[in-house]
Amino acid sequence: MADQFLGYRYAILLGAVLMAIGEFMILGGTENWLLIGMGAIIIGNGYFKANISTIVGKLYEEGDPRRDSGFTIFYIGINIGALLATSVVAYVGETYGFKYGFGLAGIGMLLGFLIFWFGRGTYEAAQGLDITEKGKKKVVGPINYVHLITLASVALIPLCYILISKNEILQYLLTGLFIIVAFSLIRAGAKEGAIWRDRMIALVIFILINIV
Missing domain, CATH: 1.20.1250.20 (MFS general substrate transporter like domains)
Structure with a gap:
């Protein structure tokens, strides 16, 4: 933006x-x-x-x-x-x-x-x-x-x-958003090769740890 x-x-x-x-x-x-x-x-x-x-x-x-x-x-x-x-x-x-x-x-x-x-x-x-x-x-x-x-x-x-x-709505929304973001990051990383794919997987793991 x-x-x-x-x-x-x-x-x-x-x-x-x-x-x-x-x-x-x-x-x-x-x-x-x-x-x-x-x-x-x-x-x-x-x-x-x-x-x-x-x-x-x-x-x-x-x-x-x-x-x-x-x-x-x-x-x-x-x-x-x-x-x-x-x-x-x-x-x-x-x-x-x-x-x-x-x-x-x-x-x-x-x-x-x-x-x-x-x-x-x-x-x-x-x-x-x-x-x-x-x-x-x-x-x-x-x-x-x-x-x-x-x-x-x-x-x-x-x-x-x-x-x-409305916590129950927010929980489902954030879960869905995380899945979309995680999939997009890993997919984008895979297009750049194995190294970037592994980096994106690590990033998704860190995001998940931060959320939990």
């Missing part, structure tokens, strides 16, 4: 906004607010998590020895953030209520949004940051593909809410 339409920067900013909105929704304090907030976080995380690491990789040419160092610094930052979040949010949650812990996470996400936007000059070397020409193409009137994808992403939040609230 990002490489075809949105560009990595817009995808990350969109993901950050959706996750922040979801975290603030949970401040509502009811089960419905919790579930719809989780729906927004799920959609936002899909845009944010994959593309932020892609930008790190795009900062360096293939074979550049600095790439490993870049990812090391990147993951150190993630782990430091996870440690601080676990400590601070847990304290706020136990002291004032866990909905306020999510509110604190929302504030942190907005701060991250601002740092990423105003610090954009530090990662301009990465390729694929800007919205693509395909993304700017008009669909209906002034609405282009980027507008359409953004609106569709917001519209998916209620769908996520329904799926989360």
